[in-house]
Amino acid sequence: MKRDLLGLKGMSAEEIKNILDTAKTMKMVVSQPNKKTQHLQGRTVVNLFYENSTRTRLSFELAAKYMSANAANITASGSSVQKGESLIDTAQTINMMGTDILVMRHSMSGAPGVIAPLISASVINAGDGMNEHPTQALLDMLTMYEKLGSFENFKGLKVAIIGDVYHSRVVRSNIYGLRALGAEVAVAGPATLMPPQIEKMGVAAYTDVREAVRDADIVMGLRIQLERQKKGLFPSVREYHKYFGIDEEKLKLAKPGALLMHPGPVNRGVELSSSVIDGPQSVINEQVKSGVAVRMAVMYLLSRGGFNR
């Protein structure tokens, strides 16, 4: 039975810990001059991206290449998608070419979950609409794990996630994953960008950023799509930054040494001030490195049959 990574919803703490421990080892590979292992020797990884992305696509591509996989990319523009082929037919076609792992980003929530049972390749969700972005949450957790030193320290960890919670697949995956490890999650953002009944996911929800950030161990900003402003969802970039942007003053409300995170790319001066992005508490660059390691770990474990130890 092949396994997929569609989301962190329902994933056990043991599985997450196995991924993170494997990723910790993989991270050493990313740091060494010779970034080439035999973990996926001759396996085929295809990145199928229906939404633009530099960082995520490149991260998966390099992760695959570092493990000696055959890696290839398909992006929506220039693909037969434009010829009206159904997503299922596209996926089945890619599958038949010897693909072992299909990495998929799609604007439709649930798209990877529709595809996964229909093909023999393992499907990795690289972001589906407003649903999940599991490898992003895993790389966030790996970055925390390396600072915390042990999984024990996730218990009671206070994580504040700030911004456009409503549209964020990153926040959803983080809530599932962090809660599985015993962390406490608080979210905050403009009332227009908060999902109704978000508390039912087991998180504390605030419209005042200060309340969410107070005494947090981790402060995570979420990317805001500037296009949403036009739809009246927030008043202006300046006002957004004033009330919801994380700057030095707001960051001081968190615990001393609290980590500042962001999935990137950051709109400087909007979600985060430049001073905190480039400040000592920022681990934003480290997150990027964790991303390659986590994707290596996920692909390797999938090629071995799954996430159980």
Next chain:
Amino acid sequence: MKRDLLGLKGMSAEEIKNILDTAKTMKMVVSQPNKKTQHLQGRTVVNLFYENSTRTRLSFELAAKYMSANAANITASGSSVQKGESLIDTAQTINMMGTDILVMRHSMSGAPGVIAPLISASVINAGDGMNEHPTQALLDMLTMYEKLGSFENFKGLKVAIIGDVYHSRVVRSNIYGLRALGAEVAVAGPATLMPPQIEKMGVAAYTDVREAVRDADIVMGLRIQLERQKKGLFPSVREYHKYFGIDEEKLKLAKPGALLMHPGPVNRGVELSSSVIDGPQSVINEQVKSGVAVRMAVMYLLSRGGFNR
């Protein structure tokens, strides 16, 4: 003397058989976990695509990577084509970079044939205008060959090809290849989409699909460009499907167990009904797998000097 694959026109049965036998072996590679051989170790394959294509480009790219070639892609958008460089100069430039095999798709019939004598790299035609698409026909034939068991069984095989015959490079390559192996080809489609004097290619031509399909061993649908409807070449998608689309009822006219094929991507409910696409006679997915194998075989044989045994 280097060899090219510009089309199946004029290719001998022996050469085709050699490609198909080689491809049969290559297909095992596509099925195994470690899809990496040394057949093209250090050779360079460049895909130069002036028309969009996911499946064909990906198929060639993976075929090259499976054999350890250096593989790179150029697509028309983003290329120096936009800077007004001539096709010949572009091809010569790519050639000088150490390219051994240039895979080329172009909207102009005959373009690969213009380029081939001017460069040292072997040229593979991946579709040129309304002329030929030889690897597509070869993968169709490989899929048939695997079901038929021997080349002997191509003799008298009845192949019905249905749809936009006029614009199809797939049909032309199939006619050349299948007739070389001794098969009989019948074509059918709307009168507006049938080339005049197609019978001169040695095929039977019908405007009634039923007549072409009756007692066929193979029923192949051709992709219809929906844009052509605007030009008045066929009345409506619904009417097209009613008269020319292959559904369960029309497929029953063929021999029991006749194979259903399509080069993909399919417009579901237009050229083929979903019931036959997903039905037991469909080998459409198998064709995709055959495609990688055929391209491996063609590239390998070209790197060895040609298609003769």
Next chain:
Amino acid sequence: MKRDLLGLKGMSAEEIKNILDTAKTMKMVVSQPNKKTQHLQGRTVVNLFYENSTRTRLSFELAAKYMSANAANITASGSSVQKGESLIDTAQTINMMGTDILVMRHSMSGAPGVIAPLISASVINAGDGMNEHPTQALLDMLTMYEKLGSFENFKGLKVAIIGDVYHSRVVRSNIYGLRALGAEVAVAGPATLMPPQIEKMGVAAYTDVREAVRDADIVMGLRIQLERQKKGLFPSVREYHKYFGIDEEKLKLAKPGALLMHPGPVNRGVELSSSVIDGPQSVINEQVKSGVAVRMAVMYLLSRGGFNR
């Protein structure tokens, strides 16, 4: 201390000679059937191109692959650039993924020089605005070196560079490099496309092409952007060719056997007549091959710490 290749300005003759001697060896690799060495085994090369380019991107990509690097491409369209991320943040992100060499093309003069001190990867300038394009000049010099036989013969070598000098980063890099090796450079072009005070760079400047070409050992045409015509910078393509295009008659003014060069892609019949492009003095195709070799040499030397012997 990591090294970068931002330009040839300030580079010593010894460094240039080391690159060219290394490239001469690398060129043998480009010519052999098995184009695969271990020089960059497991190193990571990312091409970040904010301007369209087939030849330069492909040349770097193949150079990296020929040396067994992990190679990946990012082009502006389809990148997070469109999401408004700053160039610096993009570069830092790519850097954190294990990148050893970042090859960068940007429309802004000086962009690679801004990035280089901020990241651990070596930066190679693949063309920045109107500033420099060092690997192009190095490949021009390698092509000359192979014909000249020794570095001694660069002393007093007369190089005439013709065309849109004002906008050309190629000419600037060539002036720095050629003068370091002891050559004499003359430039010529329409008065509207000549930078004021170009003589301060140590070159002779003419508005009459004939004067520049007379007795030259090397005649190099520069690409003209046809869009510039609309801005009134030159009268018409036909007139441009008449006065500034290099044809057989003008080429005869140079020394017998003078080499004809062009960075490509050529607008045939504009900068150069087809007769000289395809004539016996043209080394335009050889330049392309030199390009791959020079890029291999530069990347290899950077991975070893720099250009000193």
